[in-house]
Amino acid sequence: DAGVTQSPTHLIKTRGQQVTLRCSPKSGHDTVSWYQQALGQGPQFIFQYYEEEERQRGNFPDRFSGHQFPNYSSELNVNALLLGDSALYLCASSFSQGPPQHFGDGTRLSIL
Amino acid sequence: QKEVEQNSGPLSVPEGAIASLNCTYSDRGSQSFFWYRQYSGKSPELIMSIYSNGDQEDGRFTAQLNKASQYVSLLIRDSQPSDSATYLCAPRGDSSYKLIFGSGTRLLVRP
Numbered sequence: 001d002a003g004v005t006q007s008p009t010h011l012i013k014t015r016g017q018q019v020t021l022r023c024s025p026k027s028g029h030d031t032v033s034w035y036q037q038a039l040g041q042g043p044q045f046i047f048q049y050y051e052e053e054e055r056q057r058g059n060f061p062d063r064f065s066g067h068q069f070p071n072y073s074s075e076l077n078v079n080a081l082l083l084g085d086s087a088l089y090l091c092a093s094s095f096s097q098g099p100p101q102h103f104g105d106g107t108r109l110s111i112l
Numbered sequence: 113q114k115e116v117e118q119n120s121g122p123l124s125v126p127e128g129a130i131a132s133l134n135c136t137y138s139d140r141g142s143q144s145f146f147w148y149r150q151y152s153g154k155s156p157e158l159i160m161s162i163y164s165n166g167d168q169e170d171g172r173f174t175a176q177l178n179k180a181s182q183y184v185s186l187l188i189r190d191s192q193p194s195d196s197a198t199y200l201c202a203p204r205g206d207s208s209y210k211l212i213f214g215s216g217t218r219l220l221v222r223p
Binding site: 035040041044045056090099101102103105106 | 156157158200202204208212
């Protein structure tokens with residue numbers, strides 16, 4: 001049984017560009033949460049998707065947007081990339097209102 | 113004041129000892145509390161959940177919660193070198209789906 005899968009694993013972009021990260025939740029999970037983790041810090045909540053809607057959003061600017069598809073997979077889009085967006089982006093899945101149980105291996109985004 | 117405070121460590125304990133990891137939080141509305149373990153270069157994994165005051169035990173792990181003091185802790189008994197990792201505390205508010213992670217405590221278990 002596949003866990004949470006994320007793609008790509010690594011990505012290098014330049015300032016001002018746009019990026020799309022993808023996530024497939026663990027089988028049986030219907031909720032996807034996205035987190036940003038800077039080096040040496042804990043993950044910071046970006047937003048959560050449930051039933052194809054953004055259910056809750058953290059303190060991130062509108063440059064960060066997302067989507068959830070009918071098969072529960074999700075995308076995170078970041079526009080107008082800044083150097084400060086360099087981080088590990090983690091996707092976590094859960095069932096309904098439960099806490100994130102399973103995290104993907106993350107996408108390491110580097111902005112030059 | 114940070115929303116979730118953890119000592120960054122490293123906390124170094126000998127193999128077989130009890131490791132005690134502490135966390136304080138500022139949101140009195142927090143109702144659920146979670147501990148995650150994160151190995152270097154890996155993603156977090158959920159190891160303990162606690163929802164009411166007192167102790168919650170699972171194998172070698174015990175989570176302790178004191179809402180009045182806004183304090184939650186994780187005890188690891190019979191620590192093993194494989195327990196060496198960063199431990200993240202994450203409260204969740206009532207009617208919220210957002211976890212607020214601390215920066216984590218790095219634990220080193222010496223053989």
